Amino acid sequence: MNICRVGVSIVFLSLLGRGAAAQDRTLSPAVRGFASVTAQTVALTHVKVLDGTGAPARADQTIVISGDAIQAIGRTGEVAIPAGAQVLDLAGHTAIPGLVGLHDHMYYSSAAGGSMKMMLQSYPRLFLGAGVTTIRTAGSTDSYQELNLKARIDGGMAPGPTLFVTGPYLQGPGPGPGAMHPLTGPDDARRTVRYWAEEGVTWFKAYTQISREDLGAAIAEAHKHNVKVTAHLCSVGYREAVALGIDNLEHGMFANTEYYRNKQPDVCPTAGDSAIFAEASLDNPDVQRTIREMVEHKVSLTSTLAVYETSTPSRVAYDARVIDALLPDAAHAVAKWYADAPKARDAVGRAVLQKTMAFERAFYQAGGLLGAGSDPCCLHVIAGYGDQRNYELLIEAGFAPEEAVQVMTLNGARVLGIEKTVGSLAPGMRADIVILSGDLTASPATIRNTVTVFKNGVGFDSRKLIASVKGQVGLK
Numbered sequence: 001m002n003i004c005r006v007g008v009s010i011v012f013l014s015l016l017g018r019g020a021a022a023q024d025r026t027l028s029p030a031v032r033g034f035a036s037v038t039a040q041t042v043a044l045t046h047v048k049v050l051d052g053t054g055a056p057a058r059a060d061q062t063i064v065i066s067g068d069a070i071q072a073i074g075r076t077g078e079v080a081i082p083a084g085a086q087v088l089d090l091a092g093h094t095a096i097p098g099l100v101g102l103h104d105h106m107y108y109s110s111a112a113g114g115s116m117k118m119m120l121q122s123y124p125r126l127f128l129g130a131g132v133t134t135i136r137t138a139g140s141t142d143s144y145q146e147l148n149l150k151a152r153i154d155g156g157m158a159p160g161p162t163l164f165v166t167g168p169y170l171q172g173p174g175p176g177p178g179a180m181h182p183l184t185g186p187d188d189a190r191r192t193v194r195y196w197a198e199e200g201v202t203w204f205k206a207y208t209q210i211s212r213e214d215l216g217a218a219i220a221e222a223h224k225h226n227v228k229v230t231a232h233l234c235s236v237g238y239r240e241a242v243a244l245g246i247d248n249l250e251h252g253m254f255a256n257t258e259y260y261r262n263k264q265p266d267v268c269p270t271a272g273d274s275a276i277f278a279e280a281s282l283d284n285p286d287v288q289r290t291i292r293e294m295v296e297h298k299v300s301l302t303s304t305l306a307v308y309e310t311s312t313p314s315r316v317a318y319d320a321r322v323i324d325a326l327l328p329d330a331a332h333a334v335a336k337w338y339a340d341a342p343k344a345r346d347a348v349g350r351a352v353l354q355k356t357m358a359f360e361r362a363f364y365q366a367g368g369l370l371g372a373g374s375d376p377c378c379l380h381v382i383a384g385y386g387d388q389r390n391y392e393l394l395i396e397a398g399f400a401p402e403e404a405v406q407v408m409t410l411n412g413a414r415v416l417g418i419e420k421t422v423g424s425l426a427p428g429m430r431a432d433i434v435i436l437s438g439d440l441t442a443s444p445a446t447i448r449n450t451v452t453v454f455k456n457g458v459g460f461d462s463r464k465l466i467a468s469v470k471g472q473v474g475l476k
């Protein structure tokens with residue numbers, strides 16, 4: 001690091017309040033080309049604010065950004081606007097914290113090929129353009145590419161969200177997608193975790209065929225390295241994973257097989273049994289016990305409602321933005337999927353989705369830490385737009401706008417352990433702020449209207465980012 005950079009960092013530090021680590025705002029010309037607001041001091045005036053904490057929305061606010069941090073926030077007219085600040089009149093707009101996507105893969109399984117391809121150019125831009133400023137990749141098909149992408153984004157060489165890189169999936173020996181390493185036992189689990197923890201990943205995701213023994217070994221080794229573990233489970237039940245010390249669980253209730261009839265230890269039951277969720281009752285003592293034990297052990301839950309809709313095609317609305325983003329082959333396949341969707345016989349899937357929503361609401365109301373992620377793996381669920389769809393589905397699940405924003409921002413930051421600097425709008429917090437045109441409290445679809453996405457105090461032009469990757473998803 002050269003002296004000049006150190007000097008700049010010290011200046012930023014002295015400007016910041018408690019907690020906010022200085023971020024490097026040095027951007028390459030290529031990244032700067034996507035920025036629309038680059039002034040050192042910016043005042044966002046007359047904007048409606050949902051601050052990420054769950055507090056009621058506040059009308060006609062002014063947010064002052066200085067460098068990479070929020071300096072002041074309050075009622076317009078009561079907050080001093082520093083001399084020389086760039087002032088943006090945002091009447092008719094809403095400001096929320098940058099979204100924190102906890103299950104936001106950097107790969108897409110192209111409808112044309114089915115392989116898990118890294119989207120190293122298109123996904124970072126789509127995430128950022130759609131308002132997602134922090135992601136955890138939640139299972140990686142190529143952790144080195146993710147670590148190098150993170151370095152490029154952090155160094156201002158590529159536009160994109162702040163990355164929390166996950167190690168390769170921790171999978172058991174059964175059938176699994178080809179990008180996963182099937183563990184051969186607890187020694188292999190420890191070896192794999194140790195290697196990737198030393199390489200710099202900060203999370204692991206265990207997958208559907210892992211045994212309790214391997215999962216326990218992986219969790220213990222990860223914790224030794226100050227690395228955390230989440231899982232998309234099947235062979236292991238939620239309560240078993242909680243007892244093994246897991247940190248986070250993915251996919252709401254959908255992946256919890258402990259209610260299945262004849263569940264055998266360490267064996268993932270057949271998918272056909274998932275219909276059991278349609279009949280599951282939240283009053284069932286077993287369901288209540290799952291929630292209670294997760295809350296008591298502070299195990300967070302990731303809501304992934306948007307990707308569930310791949311199981312309920314008949315209720316999925318055509319989204320031209322998705323078709324625009326896909327490469328021609330994938331666009332063709334997904335357009336056909338959309339065309340067939342209204343005829344899908346998916347009554348069971350719809351019932352499961354309703355139950356999943358109710359479970360997540362109950363978990364949140366019981367004091368559970370609920371975050372969200374898009375799982376932009378396939379079909380119409382792609383980076384950024386999937387996160388926006390999550391917001392709409394959380395509203396459908398009964399969350400108030402302020403609560404849904406909290407789930408998707410501050411709660412995600414809490415899961416990642418960065419809540420002192422990221423996830424809410426307050427003085428001293430990092431200036432990761434999404435500006436939406438319209439009133440988010442009046443219409444959930446307002447979440448799609450991203451205009452400017454501030455990351456580290458630099459405002460990026462949402463439209464420019466998205467336009468730059470038109471026709472690329474599935475390819476790059």
Ligand SMILES: [Zn+2]
Pocket residue numbers: 103105138139375377
């Ligand atoms: Zn996933």
